Amino acid sequence: xxxFRIPIGEWAATALxxxxxNLDGLLEFIRTVLGGAVDGLTDGLLGVPIIGIVVVAAxxxxxxxxxxxxxxxxxxxxxxxxxxxxxxAMQTLSLVLVATxxxxxxxxxxxxxxxxxxxxxxxxxxxxxxxQTMPAYVxxxxxxxxxSIGVVPGVVSTIIFALPPGVRLTExxxxxxxxxxxxxxxxxxxxxxxxxxxxxxxLASPTILSGINQVIMLALSMAVVAGIAGAPGLGxxxxxxxxxxxxxxxxxxxxxxxxxxxxxxxVTSALGGxxxxxxxxxxxxxxRRAHALAA
Amino acid sequence: MTASSSSNPSDxxxxxxxxxxxxxxxxxxxxxxxxxxxxxxxxxxxxxxxVIDASFDVAPGEIFVVMGLSxxxxxxxxxxxxxxxxxxxxxxxxxxxxxxxADAATLRRVxxxxxxxxxxxxxxxxxxxxxxxxxxxxxxxxxxxEERLRRAQRVVDxxxxxxxxxxxxxxxxxxxxxxxxxxxxxxxxxxxxxMDEAFSALDPLIRREMQEQLLELQAELxxxxxxxxxDLNEAMFLGDRIAVMRDGRIVQIGTPEDILTDPANDYVxxxxxxxxxxxxxxxxNVMERPLLVVGEGSGPRTALKAMRDGYASAVYVTGRDRKLxxxxxxxxxxxxxxxxxxxxxxxxxxxxxxxxxxxxLFDLFVPALxxxxxxxxxxxxxxxxxxxxxxxxLAALGPGTxxxxxxxxxxxxxxxxxxxxxxxxxxxxxxxEVR
Numbered sequence: 001x002x003x004f005r006i007p008i009g010e011w012a013a014t015a016l017x018x019x020x021x022n023l024d025g026l027l028e029f030i031r032t033v034l035g036g037a038v039d040g041l042t043d044g045l046l047g048v049p050i051i052g053i054v055v056v057a058a059x060x061x062x063x064x065x066x067x068x069x070x071x072x073x074x075x076x077x078x079x080x081x082x083x084x085x086x087x088x089a090m091q092t093l094s095l096v097l098v099a100t101x102x103x104x105x106x107x108x109x110x111x112x113x114x115x116x117x118x119x120x121x122x123x124x125x126x127x128x129x130x131x132q133t134m135p136a137y138v139x140x141x142x143x144x145x146x147x148s149i150g151v152v153p154g155v156v157s158t159i160i161f162a163l164p165p166g167v168r169l170t171e172x173x174x175x176x177x178x179x180x181x182x183x184x185x186x187x188x189x190x191x192x193x194x195x196x197x198x199x200x201x202x203l204a205s206p207t208i209l210s211g212i213n214q215v216i217m218l219a220l221s222m223a224v225v226a227g228i229a230g231a232p233g234l235g236x237x238x239x240x241x242x243x244x245x246x247x248x249x250x251x252x253x254x255x256x257x258x259x260x261x262x263x264x265x266x267v268t269s270a271l272g273g274x275x276x277x278x279x280x281x282x283x284x285x286x287x288r289r290a291h292a293l294a295a
Numbered sequence: 296m297t298a299s300s301s302s303n304p305s306d307x308x309x310x311x312x313x314x315x316x317x318x319x320x321x322x323x324x325x326x327x328x329x330x331x332x333x334x335x336x337x338x339x340x341x342x343x344x345x346v347i348d349a350s351f352d353v354a355p356g357e358i359f360v361v362m363g364l365s366x367x368x369x370x371x372x373x374x375x376x377x378x379x380x381x382x383x384x385x386x387x388x389x390x391x392x393x394x395x396x397a398d399a400a401t402l403r404r405v406x407x408x409x410x411x412x413x414x415x416x417x418x419x420x421x422x423x424x425x426x427x428x429x430x431x432x433x434x435x436x437x438x439x440x441e442e443r444l445r446r447a448q449r450v451v452d453x454x455x456x457x458x459x460x461x462x463x464x465x466x467x468x469x470x471x472x473x474x475x476x477x478x479x480x481x482x483x484x485x486x487x488x489x490m491d492e493a494f495s496a497l498d499p500l501i502r503r504e505m506q507e508q509l510l511e512l513q514a515e516l517x518x519x520x521x522x523x524x525x526d527l528n529e530a531m532f533l534g535d536r537i538a539v540m541r542d543g544r545i546v547q548i549g550t551p552e553d554i555l556t557d558p559a560n561d562y563v564x565x566x567x568x569x570x571x572x573x574x575x576x577x578x579x580n581v582m583e584r585p586l587l588v589v590g591e592g593s594g595p596r597t598a599l600k601a602m603r604d605g606y607a608s609a610v611y612v613t614g615r616d617r618k619l620x621x622x623x624x625x626x627x628x629x630x631x632x633x634x635x636x637x638x639x640x641x642x643x644x645x646x647x648x649x650x651x652x653x654x655x656l657f658d659l660f661v662p663a664l665x666x667x668x669x670x671x672x673x674x675x676x677x678x679x680x681x682x683x684x685x686x687x688x689l690a691a692l693g694p695g696t697x698x699x700x701x702x703x704x705x706x707x708x709x710x711x712x713x714x715x716x717x718x719x720x721x722x723x724x725x726x727x728e729v730r
Contacts, residue, residue, distance in 0.1 A: 180418040183418065187406060189407035199420060202422045290461060
């Protein structure tokens, strides 16, 4: 076996170098758009008075879940403010939001496609496995190579890493819709598009939303990795704390990630099971309206 | 393609010819060999022949029931009728449009305009209210919102869900959910309704209620209904005609009475053994020729003779046109003879119970118990068309031979003879005429 080696690494490097050399325009475009989106959102979040952000976040929590979540939001965001990590927290939040939006925009259509076509499903499965299991740090190498240090390689790596559960759960959700209900749509003369919009997506929405929840959680977990690539935010704080063995800085930045994670998880998981949240503003309003209609 | 405008009302609205449906890797071959007579077991390695060579026509306004056990192919059959499954061979014509091999657009048009469906597990959309579910088919047809809600409201009222419009299906009982399923299909306003085990998931009491409601609706709206069931009692109750399926083949098509009284083979016979015959057979099916009948103008002697000959305690009296007038009892007739009167008129009693030929046997038990004479069966003009002795009623419930005779113990024959001899009035006796 002496001397036997499959030079996959070299091939990959060659391929990436070729992309770097020949698709520079495209890469530049991606960098401009993603960088602009994240920076713009960050500027927006930091431009609004802090109290406004806290109030809006608390109201969202109440709207979809309960007043307890609203209270928890105020406490958690207060903690972030008190630890003086507000600016990096907002930077991380905008990175996560942009990455999540793009991941969902790609994942949901892919999941729909995979649910309707067995060949697409079979072809996607190993690709998704690869994306999800490849250690996240590895993505930083080509992305930094393509986009250089900063927020953009962080966003791209995050999108790649966070995408798979969105695709998987969308496909699962649509495939597990009661076939009799799909049949009912067909039997009354619905087109495939009408069945998708009127039957499959609404019935699959709890599963799809839990997929989106997973995407957000994975995106947050990538925040630290993005910090390595130089993306400003809580991740960069953590990386700095590691390199200087600064326990205090590390704990504060880490807690900031935890607060954001818990908040985003509670909000998005509440969206998946709206009916159970009797304390949410949405269901209170719905009950009032039903009451008014019945009267 | 469409010939519905020129079609004759008695033409079948749904016509199935040589329809086969097979699943597996080589469906064509499986269907071909099954049609040639191969059994499902012989073809098991190649695929499944779900429906084999089915042919039938359904007339407008008919309730056509397809009956079979699970795995007999009935669910596959009904799904080929609206193209949810494409037939492997054969043809399905709906109101003149051939749907075997039709393209997706044609199928959608047929489903929107001609055939709607009610599902076993209701298949309602859980995120829509009752009213929006009922309006679903209209929404697909592109009916404007106001119009479709108005029409949906009308069918919701028809199926008796008034006041539940804004509820979600999950807030309704099974029976009510299926009413929504029925409302959705009725709102589509298609001439044909396919019902796939529509009441099988319901409690027996609710099921009976729904069956009765379906018959009422059908009488009112004149829909053509193809109803799938594994319950023979349900089939017998609902069906104008019944197709019995076994192993993918239709083994008999006939009216409920045909199937019950003249089963095509042992399989059907075995099936109908368990049927509640009392709810299927009607008075008209089992009644006998009325023998114990005398004319209104006859005398008591004729009546007594008739009773003696028939070992009965009473006879029916009819007027002109065989119109039923009443009954005469033996003791009354004897008293009349003793008094020497010659006309029966004074002792005719009103008929205790007269039933119609369409009444099912189940409804005859109580009248039969209360009546001392065989039950009188009359037509719509009160004419006596038949009688049902209790023995006949009993015999009809089992598969045995039809015994006749009456169970009331008559006055002993010698007593009658003695009496007749004692007070002989030759002149009037000669004029009496036994009918």
